[in-house]
Amino acid sequence: MNIGVLSLQGAFLKHMQLLKQIGVNPIQVRYEKDLLNLHGLIIPGGESTVLSKLIMRQSLYEPMEKFISKYPVYGTCAGLILLSKIIENNKIVKSFEKLDISVKRNAWGRQINSFITNLDIKEFGKPFKGIFIRAPKINKVSPKVDVLSSFNDNPVMIRQQNFLGTTFHPELSNDYRIHKYFIGMVQEC
Secondary structure: OEEEEEOOOOOHHHHHHHHHHOOOEEEEEOOHHHHOOOOEEEEOOOOHHHHHHHHHHOOOHHHHHHHHOOOOEEEEOHHHHHHEEEEOOOOOOOOOOOEEEEEEOOOOOOHHHOEEEEEOOOOOOOOEEEEEOOOOEEEEEOOOOEEEEEEOOEEEEEEEOOEEEEOOOHHHOOOOHHHHHHHHHHHHO
Protein backbone atom coordinates (compact mmCIF):
# COMPACT_ATOMS: atom_id res chain seq x y z
CA MET A 1 0.00 0.00 0.00
CA ASN A 2 1.30 3.45 -0.97
CA ILE A 3 0.47 6.39 1.28
CA GLY A 4 1.58 9.85 0.20
CA VAL A 5 2.92 12.37 2.69
CA LEU A 6 2.91 15.98 1.55
CA SER A 7 6.60 16.82 1.89
CA LEU A 8 6.83 20.57 1.50
CA GLN A 9 7.15 21.59 5.16
CA GLY A 10 6.62 20.24 8.65
CA ALA A 11 7.37 16.88 10.26
CA PHE A 12 6.70 14.82 7.13
CA LEU A 13 9.71 12.56 7.80
CA LYS A 14 8.25 11.51 11.17
CA HIS A 15 4.99 10.50 9.45
CA MET A 16 7.00 8.50 6.93
CA GLN A 17 8.91 6.70 9.70
CA LEU A 18 5.69 5.68 11.45
CA LEU A 19 4.19 4.45 8.18
CA LYS A 20 7.27 2.28 7.57
CA GLN A 21 6.96 0.85 11.09
CA ILE A 22 3.44 -0.39 10.32
CA GLY A 23 4.44 -1.91 6.96
CA VAL A 24 3.18 0.83 4.64
CA ASN A 25 5.15 2.31 1.75
CA PRO A 26 5.37 6.09 2.30
CA ILE A 27 5.77 8.29 -0.78
CA GLN A 28 6.98 11.89 -0.59
CA VAL A 29 4.56 14.20 -2.38
CA ARG A 30 6.15 17.35 -3.79
CA TYR A 31 4.90 17.37 -7.37
CA GLU A 32 1.71 16.41 -9.19
CA LYS A 33 3.27 13.18 -10.50
CA ASP A 34 3.85 12.03 -6.90
CA LEU A 35 0.08 11.67 -6.41
CA LEU A 36 -0.06 8.78 -8.91
CA ASN A 37 -0.55 5.27 -7.53
CA LEU A 38 -1.36 6.41 -4.00
CA HIS A 39 -4.07 4.90 -1.81
CA GLY A 40 -4.26 7.79 0.67
CA LEU A 41 -2.56 11.04 1.66
CA ILE A 42 -1.29 12.63 4.87
CA ILE A 43 -1.07 16.42 5.07
CA PRO A 44 1.31 17.09 7.98
CA GLY A 45 1.53 19.95 10.42
CA GLY A 46 3.73 22.95 9.90
CA GLU A 47 2.65 26.54 9.34
CA SER A 48 -0.67 26.66 7.49
CA THR A 49 0.02 29.95 5.68
CA VAL A 50 3.41 28.75 4.43
CA LEU A 51 2.07 25.31 3.54
CA SER A 52 -0.81 26.86 1.57
CA LYS A 53 1.60 29.10 -0.35
CA LEU A 54 3.94 26.19 -1.11
CA ILE A 55 1.03 24.10 -2.43
CA MET A 56 0.12 26.95 -4.76
CA ARG A 57 3.74 27.57 -5.81
CA GLN A 58 4.18 23.88 -6.67
CA SER A 59 0.93 23.94 -8.69
CA LEU A 60 -0.40 21.23 -6.39
CA TYR A 61 -3.73 22.72 -5.33
CA GLU A 62 -5.88 21.43 -8.22
CA PRO A 63 -4.22 17.98 -8.43
CA MET A 64 -4.54 17.59 -4.65
CA GLU A 65 -8.18 18.70 -4.77
CA LYS A 66 -8.91 15.97 -7.35
CA PHE A 67 -7.04 13.39 -5.27
CA ILE A 68 -8.75 14.45 -2.03
CA SER A 69 -12.17 14.02 -3.67
CA LYS A 70 -11.46 10.33 -4.34
CA TYR A 71 -9.14 9.00 -1.61
CA PRO A 72 -8.80 9.07 2.19
CA VAL A 73 -6.83 11.99 3.60
CA TYR A 74 -5.46 12.61 7.09
CA GLY A 75 -4.56 16.14 8.19
CA THR A 76 -2.57 16.89 11.33
CA CYS A 77 -2.54 20.41 12.80
CA ALA A 78 -1.89 22.64 9.74
CA GLY A 79 -3.10 19.76 7.56
CA LEU A 80 -6.42 19.81 9.43
CA ILE A 81 -6.64 23.58 8.85
CA LEU A 82 -6.13 23.04 5.11
CA LEU A 83 -9.02 20.55 5.07
CA SER A 84 -11.45 22.75 7.06
CA LYS A 85 -14.47 24.48 5.53
CA ILE A 86 -14.17 27.54 7.79
CA ILE A 87 -10.91 29.04 9.08
CA GLU A 88 -12.01 31.75 11.51
CA ASN A 89 -8.86 33.89 11.67
CA ASN A 90 -7.81 33.39 8.07
CA LYS A 91 -6.58 35.96 5.62
CA ILE A 92 -4.55 34.00 3.08
CA VAL A 93 -4.77 30.23 3.69
CA LYS A 94 -6.49 28.49 0.76
CA SER A 95 -8.40 25.53 2.17
CA PHE A 96 -9.71 22.44 0.39
CA GLU A 97 -12.99 22.90 2.37
CA LYS A 98 -13.69 19.20 2.96
CA LEU A 99 -14.14 18.91 6.74
CA ASP A 100 -17.43 20.45 7.86
CA ILE A 101 -15.84 22.27 10.81
CA SER A 102 -14.89 25.75 11.93
CA VAL A 103 -11.30 26.03 13.14
CA LYS A 104 -9.18 28.78 14.64
CA ARG A 105 -5.45 28.78 13.93
CA ASN A 106 -2.97 28.80 16.86
CA ALA A 107 -5.89 28.95 19.30
CA TRP A 108 -4.16 27.02 22.09
CA GLY A 109 -1.46 29.69 22.20
CA ARG A 110 1.99 30.48 20.85
CA GLN A 111 4.97 28.10 20.69
CA ILE A 112 5.70 28.72 24.39
CA ASN A 113 2.19 27.45 25.24
CA SER A 114 2.77 24.03 23.64
CA PHE A 115 1.73 21.12 25.86
CA ILE A 116 1.37 17.35 26.11
CA THR A 117 -1.68 15.62 27.55
CA ASN A 118 -3.19 12.15 27.62
CA LEU A 119 -6.23 11.81 25.37
CA ASP A 120 -9.01 9.25 25.42
CA ILE A 121 -9.78 8.25 21.83
CA LYS A 122 -12.80 6.21 20.74
CA GLU A 123 -11.82 2.63 19.95
CA PHE A 124 -8.39 2.96 21.65
CA GLY A 125 -7.98 1.01 24.87
CA LYS A 126 -5.37 3.16 26.58
CA PRO A 127 -4.78 6.93 26.44
CA PHE A 128 -2.85 8.51 23.60
CA LYS A 129 -0.17 11.13 24.29
CA GLY A 130 -1.34 14.24 22.44
CA ILE A 131 1.39 16.76 21.57
CA PHE A 132 -0.05 20.22 20.89
CA ILE A 133 2.27 22.75 19.22
CA ARG A 134 0.66 26.08 18.20
CA ALA A 135 -2.39 23.94 17.66
CA PRO A 136 -5.66 24.96 16.04
CA LYS A 137 -8.88 24.71 17.99
CA ILE A 138 -12.01 23.20 16.44
CA ASN A 139 -14.84 25.51 17.52
CA LYS A 140 -17.77 24.01 15.60
CA VAL A 141 -18.53 20.66 14.03
CA SER A 142 -21.51 19.71 11.92
CA PRO A 143 -23.57 16.58 12.67
CA LYS A 144 -21.72 14.93 9.75
CA VAL A 145 -18.50 14.92 11.80
CA ASP A 146 -17.67 12.15 14.28
CA VAL A 147 -15.69 13.49 17.25
CA LEU A 148 -13.21 10.75 18.20
CA SER A 149 -11.47 12.67 21.01
CA SER A 150 -11.86 15.94 22.91
CA PHE A 151 -9.79 18.02 25.31
CA ASN A 152 -11.41 20.65 27.56
CA ASP A 153 -14.68 20.17 25.62
CA ASN A 154 -12.97 20.96 22.29
CA PRO A 155 -12.74 18.28 19.59
CA VAL A 156 -9.10 17.36 18.91
CA MET A 157 -9.57 14.27 16.70
CA ILE A 158 -12.38 14.02 14.16
CA ARG A 159 -13.52 11.94 11.23
CA GLN A 160 -15.88 12.79 8.40
CA GLN A 161 -16.28 10.05 5.80
CA ASN A 162 -12.79 9.58 4.23
CA PHE A 163 -11.23 12.48 6.14
CA LEU A 164 -9.39 12.20 9.43
CA GLY A 165 -8.06 15.18 11.35
CA THR A 166 -6.12 15.87 14.53
CA THR A 167 -5.21 19.21 16.05
CA PHE A 168 -2.19 17.57 17.69
CA HIS A 169 0.91 15.81 16.33
CA PRO A 170 0.71 12.01 16.72
CA GLU A 171 3.81 11.57 14.56
CA LEU A 172 5.92 13.09 17.37
CA SER A 173 4.70 10.57 19.96
CA ASN A 174 6.09 7.46 18.20
CA ASP A 175 2.70 5.84 18.91
CA TYR A 176 1.45 4.49 15.58
CA ARG A 177 -2.17 3.77 16.59
CA ILE A 178 -3.64 6.81 14.82
CA HIS A 179 -1.67 6.03 11.66
CA LYS A 180 -2.97 2.45 11.84
CA TYR A 181 -6.48 3.83 12.24
CA PHE A 182 -5.98 5.89 9.08
CA ILE A 183 -4.65 2.85 7.20
CA GLY A 184 -7.83 1.04 8.27
CA MET A 185 -9.83 3.87 6.67
CA VAL A 186 -7.81 3.45 3.47
CA GLN A 187 -8.45 -0.30 3.45
CA GLU A 188 -12.21 0.31 3.83
CA CYS A 189 -12.31 2.19 0.51
